[in-house]
Amino acid sequence: MASKHSSKTVILAALIGNFMIFVTKLGAALYTNSSAMFSEAIHSIVDCGNQVLLLYGIKKASRKADRDHPFGYGKELYFWSFVVAMLIFAVGAGVSLYEGFHKIMEPEEIRSIHINYIVLTVAICFEAYPWKMAYDEFNARRGKRGLVDAVIRSKDPSLFAILFEDTAAMLGLFTALIGLFIGDFFGIPEADGAASIVIGLILAATAAVLAIECKGLLIGEAADQQVIDSIENLMEKHAAVESVNEVLTMHFGPTDILLNLSIDFRDEISAGDVEQIITDFEIQIKEMHPDIKRIFIEAQSRRGHFMNSQLE
Incomplete structure (x- = not known):
């Protein structure tokens, strides 16, 4: 299924929507003295x-390879996505939890609560559109995979980071709305602070999941198993190949894969034929998988490969 939007478009839509929502929420929080609204x-x-950091990461990651970074700058996106996770945890979750505990210990009456109801309802409407854009884009890319598996397998943290953020935002808005209603209807002012704590926990959980996913990408994740299997099948079907010793892949960016191959060619094949076959393999692999940008193919006997692997 073709995607409708690029990751950059989704991030820009979320940025515009969130800034409008921030101004509205802050005004309401200062006027009504609501802890949940301030969170x-x-x-x-x-x-x-x-979102600004993610856009910056996308820009930095698009730089071409140079002498100092021969494999390019694709992992800049993974780094800045990890920074985003840390900010969500340290600032978003930290402030929300502090504000929540403070308001539970020293509850204050909320003024003009109907303003908060209006602002939260409007914010939900504003938030729904970028969330739908992020979900549609993620849904288009995941294909037939389940949501959890798609997040684990995704190599574009800028997309699932926005999806996580927008989902947490929607949950936070509904939490704030429920907390304000309980406090108003039942006369429990501490409910406002409790809602702020729940919002903080939602943000902490979001940050933890995002950090775990970004950590895997920073360390170096392999390409999808389907990609690896298709390359192995291509090699094994060739008459000149005795066996495929090893297929190693690593993502340097969402659409930048490094491929290392160790192949045992038949002994009767000449060196010139091996060179031509390797060239043909590189062309075929890049046609099959355009995301594979660099290919290194090593001609090595199976026995020699086994002996070298024992020395590692």
């Missing part, structure tokens, strides 16, 4: 900062 305002401005 939501902090949440929105943190999201704005995160």
